[in-house]
Amino acid sequence: MGTSDADILITVSDLCKVYRMGTDSLHALDGVSLEIKRGSYVAVMGPSGSGKTTFLDILGCLSRPTSGRYWLAGQEVSGLSERRLAEVRNREIGFVFQNFNLLPRSSAVGNVELPLVYAGVPRRERVRRARAALEAVGLGDRMGHRPMELSGGQRQRVAIARALINNPSIIFADEPTGNLDTHSGESILAILDELHGQGHTIVMVTHEPDVAARAQRAVSFRDGKIVSDTWQTPQKPA
Ligand SMILES: Nc1ncnc2c1ncn2[C@@H]1O[C@H](COP(=O)(O)OP(=O)(O)OP(=O)(O)O)[C@@H](O)[C@H]1O
Ligand SMILES: [Mg+2]
Numbered sequence: 001m002g003t004s005d006a007d008i009l010i011t012v013s014d015l016c017k018v019y020r021m022g023t024d025s026l027h028a029l030d031g032v033s034l035e036i037k038r039g040s041y042v043a044v045m046g047p048s049g050s051g052k053t054t055f056l057d058i059l060g061c062l063s064r065p066t067s068g069r070y071w072l073a074g075q076e077v078s079g080l081s082e083r084r085l086a087e088v089r090n091r092e093i094g095f096v097f098q099n100f101n102l103l104p105r106s107s108a109v110g111n112v113e114l115p116l117v118y119a120g121v122p123r124r125e126r127v128r129r130a131r132a133a134l135e136a137v138g139l140g141d142r143m144g145h146r147p148m149e150l151s152g153g154q155r156q157r158v159a160i161a162r163a164l165i166n167n168p169s170i171i172f173a174d175e176p177t178g179n180l181d182t183h184s185g186e187s188i189l190a191i192l193d194e195l196h197g198q199g200h201t202i203v204m205v206t207h208e209p210d211v212a213a214r215a216q217r218a219v220s221f222r223d224g225k226i227v228s229d230t231w232q233t234p235q236k237p238a
Contacts, residue, residue, distance in 0.1 A: 010036040015068035028054040030224035041196045043212035044205045046221030052205045060172045061089045094163030096173040102147040112161045133161035153184025173204045
């Protein structure tokens, strides 16, 4: 089967990210080029400090490259204003952070509805959708709990519900199981499998080979460069 341009959701070309520290410059990304097909499930691997988070943050429009180009859904992201970038982020992207990034004083519903506040959705509609998203990740009985009153796995599921609330085409997840025990990690991976099955594109950073095995494609970084890129048959848990 051929690949048409419409199948490609993300194209990056010669991305570099340089951090200047005093007189030193650190090449966190050093000439990364890659295409990601719509609907695919990609694992990003590599040792600590190899540039995985830097890469994901740029793909998620949370930071900008020092040089190089980025097209998302046919649109060149590199040239967009901050305001347009925020719009793209709101419409296309759900982001799951390694440390959850939840508001400590807000309930699960309050955290999940936040992207809809930015999108200007009326309160009743926000709450209705936030409740549905929490139901979908199995937290129907934890709507009013604040992050402190939830387990790590439950917090991560709140973070996933928040990432899904805008029905984004792409979900970026940075070590979504990194801080979790095996059982909680498995429930997060099952949600990601299901989202992939529904047609979402997923890009997930992980250190763990058995987590990466869930994806269709594994891309490995070392020293800010892609050192391997392989397609694989996704492994489901036994
Ligand atoms: N804001 C920053 N200022 C300076 N250097 C940075 C900054 N952010 C990251 N770096 C450096 O860039 C390199 C890549 O960092 P990055 O966070 O992308 O690594 P990573 O592959 O996600 O590692 P880990 O597996 O530990 O999360 C590292 O050497 C890091 O020290
Ligand atoms: Mg990282």
